[in-house]
Amino acid sequence: MGQSHSNERLRPLWEEHRQAPFPGRFRGVDIAGVELVLLDSGVAGLVMGELSGGLNGDEVATLWACITDLDKILPLIDDEYCRNYYARLRILAGLVAPGYMPRAT
Template structure:
């Protein structure tokens, strides 16, 4: 396992996310069978794990699943704040994933 990875943008996005309230009216909502609260919790946990210790292979696999789910739900939300909230999660997930993607891709 690698040591903690610190990235100014990821840290800033994480701080913003921690201050942002969960989108009102979207508790218990799912799109295409994807529960928004669980997706939020999964991505937040992975970002926190990355910032503290760095992900292991299982964490990276879960991260890619979360990215697929974010890409599925983002076009379906249709509410500005909720879309921005999940777009920030997608940015963070993408920043983390980029660290585990070979540069040739």
């Protein structure tokens, strides 16, 4: 179904991201109240959860919070490598999100 199609794109991008070193000078840095290391590990956990069978309700809430945080910090990152690193995380979160869109009633 649609989920496996997004996983076809998710898995190779996730492997690429796993090979990329964390932008070291941003360790312990917070931008606009968002702790970058925690955001990185939060999205990583969500992607791994999605690839191993899907997210539960709490994880879905975390997914949307991470997307909000990524959208908030990306325009504020002035380092090209760090911006690209977090832009890739935003793409990864965006690939997970379609399976968890709120249903219209």
